[in-house]
Amino acid sequence: MHVVTGFDLGPFPDVEGYTEAAALDAADELAGFREHFVIDDPDLIYLDGNSLGRLPRDAERIVNHVMRHEWGERLIRSWNEGWWDLQLDLGDRLAPLLGASPGEVIISDSTSVNLHKLAMAAVRARPGRTRIVTDDMNFPSDVYVLEGVAEMLGAELVIVESEAADDPIDQLDRVIDDTTALVSLSHTAFKTGYTYDLARVTEMAHASGALTLWDLSHSAGAMPIDLSGSSADLAVGCTYKHLNGGPGAPAFLFVRTDLQDRLDNPIPAWWGHAEPFSFDLAYEPVQGIRRFHTGTMPILSLAAVASGISEVSAAGLPLIRSKSLGLGQFLIEQWDQHLRPLGFGLASPSEPTLRGSHICLTHPDGLPISLALIEIAKVIPDFRAPDGLRLGLSSLYTTYVEIHTAIQRLKGIVTGGFEDGFREVRLTVT
């Protein structure tokens, strides 16, 4: 790749909005949390914490302790000294962040595997009902998993066209009926950040006798969630985005207490057995949330999840949400002033209550722009086909001045201050 020198990384104190940004940072009650994360390069503006959260300093300490002391020294004894219950202990620590109770959450497997398990269980618990309802804002991988479940169980997957609709909930309302076994949606949409009213959709599903299964991947750790208060039935989500659990860290699953003993785990294995060490050939599920567990969990990755949960818990979701909305509002103002005239669109809802913790801008040259941003402008966004530039807002470490600076760098990219480099990047990807 052509190296471009002399690109102005800022900051840009003379550009409108800087003073406001600096003042907002100075008043930020969460400012101290940034130091809890490893940030080696102060020039790098990381706007992808909604895809992979930064490394909490404490995670390094925890993982090294697990390696040297628990694996290296204690060896197999560590299974009796914490590992066996780790997925449940961490679930109990995560539960309050989801509005769930202890004993309703475990950390296990991947989001896809958990989604498969709970969707299978839910549809089988609604015999006679033939439909699973999802929408076109859902993460496509979730749609594949649901399609697999539908095929396996002879059900039909209905994909509601919500993305282009004025009110996605109205669209759902037209489809959910007494043939619906399960409604499964992303709480916050991966692309636009549109966020469903969890209670309203759950109520709608329940009115038709359907169960709900939420993917909270893009909202967990970014905003208060009230699973219990909204009577949600089932949920899954990953821990490596706003929960900062580490790359590919094990996912979580939630089953409401009163449903736990009425649903069957479709992958029954020893971790969900009532007496796993009796080594009996007959499967006898344990009572409670453990029955949704399957096999042995990857302990190094699992242990790392603790530090991200601690940071989010210490900061508190109300403050995290209000800062996230503030960052989003500021970003949208900056977009309106500096980027809209350059052909950038806004794909995220302008109404704050409908938004998650990322803002999606669009541009016909979204892919080369995002690559140029990374390689030349030291801003890391996420490109989502066909034209989305997704900018994640992580209240624990994103600053207002970073947003201000990132917008100016983005402007610098498209206004051709380094036209040569931009064309070069473009050639490599299109």
Place this chain on the structure above:
Amino acid sequence: MHVVTGFDLGPFPDVEGYTEAAALDAADELAGFREHFVIDDPDLIYLDGNSLGRLPRDAERIVNHVMRHEWGERLIRSWNEGWWDLQLDLGDRLAPLLGASPGEVIISDSTSVNLHKLAMAAVRARPGRTRIVTDDMNFPSDVYVLEGVAEMLGAELVIVESEAADDPIDQLDRVIDDTTALVSLSHTAFKTGYTYDLARVTEMAHASGALTLWDLSHSAGAMPIDLSGSSADLAVGCTYKHLNGGPGAPAFLFVRTDLQDRLDNPIPAWWGHAEPFSFDLAYEPVQGIRRFHTGTMPILSLAAVASGISEVSAAGLPLIRSKSLGLGQFLIEQWDQHLRPLGFGLASPSEPTLRGSHICLTHPDGLPISLALIEIAKVIPDFRAPDGLRLGLSSLYTTYVEIHTAIQRLKGIVTGGFEDGFREVRLTVT
């Protein structure tokens, strides 16, 4: 727990067998590998590497590099700099140790999830056949998974009573017929170490038109395995036993090349999609082994697997197997001389070719004895109900003198040199 002092940990140079053990260690071509592992306490004799392999020194370096550099500094960019292909790269490195080819193995999920996926795929690929055949030597968790698959697909699970039989293969032969869709067994039995003739059973299954699905958890890394040469169809196994991949490290799965595009993944998700970043709502499986992947993998735990595979590859399976058989032979001789008179039985096959890399002794007081061994005698075995004392032989770090010493410590426990402590332990567990 009552602390017992003055227990003689040895070594025991005056006891018969010591000179032979020391000579065997001196001639051991693999002796140098012991230093590649973290061994902090020279008094501790670890005979449970068949449950959790020791920590390779290099694993600490790798995991810290992944944390600090790949997660901390490179952040999301690491997905394009190695993480996305890591499960396949490690699978390619593991393949030769299984007698498989590159492109036939990936590291992913847990053994149970992989077993579920491949068993579902296999039975669905044999429409009209109604039976899954396994045996009572299989790891019970595998039996639960297979029972779940059978129930889901309206098939019948047949559990052959092999453990008490003279020839387990004869028992299988009576059951496998043209109603059999799948034969799924543990290659090396978790309890006794009995090891099936992979080629012979596979040939028998194929003669009836059934597919085979092997759990290699207790043999991978401990002996040469020839999946290709024996025409095996499918296999799974864990990486944390003789492969030293770390606690709960992701498991592997093998699908023979010519079967890959004829089997469907029952949990289809984006990692198995032909174009995962097109985010298309329709699932289009990629060709090849990747199609059996599901969701995002736990990178810290996954990366750690590399070092164990490297150690086993560097040592070579022929030498690992011959030392393992030597250790087993020596242990059986020592048992015969010192422990048999004290009421210990031998549950493992005496014929070396039928044995894996652990020896199972039995004693009516197996559980308290194993606890006393750990707490007082600094020997770590594994207890398997009802009366099994499983002693794992890890050629990369177990020495002959350790076996000699462990037998004497075990003798010391049951001959009551510290009767008080033993009773105390017994009280706490029975």
